[in-house]
Amino acid sequence: MRCVVALNALEELTLQQMSINHRHRDTRARAAGLLMLGRGLKPRAIAAQLGVSGQSVYNWSHAWRARGICGLMGAHNGGRHALLTEAQITVALEIARAEPLSLGGIAQRMQVALNGPLPCKVETLGEALKRNGFSFKRNRYTLKKSATKKHSP
Template structure:
């Protein structure tokens, strides 16, 4: 786009080659701060919890609601190496066989 070309040319004029190699500093700010992610990681490491339980404990620790969707918290925890399983609510086969007779 025209804006991207302008930004590159402006960076070249201000800082030369080093300004072009500096990396990306633009874009949308993160929805979760590093502090909130650190709190969530501590809670997740303490005991096995679901994502909803982790989110509730983070909200309690901060005394305010999460500034994003719960999925965003899940993605931040996945980037840190945590995985989540969906719970299945199903009847056990042995319980069904005994009651049907």
């Protein structure tokens, strides 16, 4: 079966930019593969060069014909699943808005609200809160050096 893709100048420019600048590596590889197909390279050579199977190149060309650029971008399924659900993040946001607490205090209140242990590390909870506009400062437990020097005998 022949795997040929005909690209116009605008499509070629779009795929070229996508192969360089897209944030997902697999989408960059798909765009590069389609550019190579458009230039007349064989699917096996493209697969070897990009480190994928030959069937992947055929799948990319079929997705390009069926859905265009959306067919290339919609197939990204990489990444780890979220440890905190949206409902848990909502609970954490409500706790954080209620009163000023440290991150550890928010985590303790979440454990009480969820009736169980926190499903992630405290740092992960902090990152989720930061994405929603909260920031945390580390509490300082030691005195300043200048204060200890003045009061020493």
